[in-house]
Amino acid sequence: MSNWRKDHLGASSSEPLKVIIIGNGPSGICLSYLLSGYTPYVKPDAVHPHPLLQRKLSEAPGVSILDQDLDYLSEGLEGRCQSPVALLFDALLRPDTDFGGNTESVLTWKLQKERAIPHVVLGRNLPGGAWHSIEGSMVTLSQGQWMGLPDLEVKDWMRRKRRGLRNSRATAGDIAHYYRDYVNKKGLGQSFVSGAVVTAVEWGIPEPSGSGAQDPSPLFQARRTVRPGWASPGRPCPSSTMSCRPWRWPSGRAQ
């Protein structure tokens, strides 16, 4: 594993990673963005249309959302998923989308490298996940805007690429391109390994530490293999094992 990290991540540590993300679709990209140290704060002049959430947000001005009580903030929010943290982030990123509104995100993002958590994102294809398997000319069912990730609006990206939305919809090809570009623009590329398929995740045996004593904390091991056609001189071994330890978000409030 240590050789693998030297080859692909430029890291020289043989320490297990904190996080291995399996799958490089929009979910994996967004998680990598957070783990890279990008930290959400409420814009000083923002007013959230949900009065209760607005009141709670105003109780801790200038404090990062990640340092607040996520259970408290997400209490009472409703939507199409079960995860309170996902509902909260949806409400902060796209405040009134479920009611057909277009209110801007109330979040602003700061890159705070001291918060970064070492991680790797393994994916079968290029960053963008399922969007690379969908016919490029197909138009999205959702509004193009809704496919955006933090701090890079799809409509602004499309404008810069001299592309346009059709009836507020983007093509699957544009969205796949947007996700790939997002990884580069946000400087996340060094954490991504494309063409890597995870074939097993299992408990591993901790390696003895330098002192000769066994480190008691358990390890997860992810076995991965490189897809045919993705190997390169920089990737000599077609398969290898990486490990990480069970981990909680530093605040202990999100996993």
Ligand SMILES: Cc1cc2nc3c(=O)[nH]c(=O)nc-3n(C[C@H](O)[C@H](O)[C@H](O)COP(=O)(O)OP(=O)(O)OC[C@H]3O[C@@H](n4cnc5c(N)ncnc54)[C@H](O)[C@@H]3O)c2cc1C
């Ligand atoms: C035809 C079609 C149209 C759609 N239209 C819309 C739409 O209009 N609006 C909308 O919101 N959603 C739409 N979706 C759904 C959208 O694609 C998903 O919601 C979104 O891509 C989910 O993102 P994700 O990151 O969770 O997973 P995915 O995008 O599925 O990414 C996960 C990636 O992980 C890879 N992977 C899985 N297992 C492994 C492994 N063991 N090792 C390595 N890699 C692995 C997969 O190959 C995949 O590339 C559509 C889907 C399809 C198929």
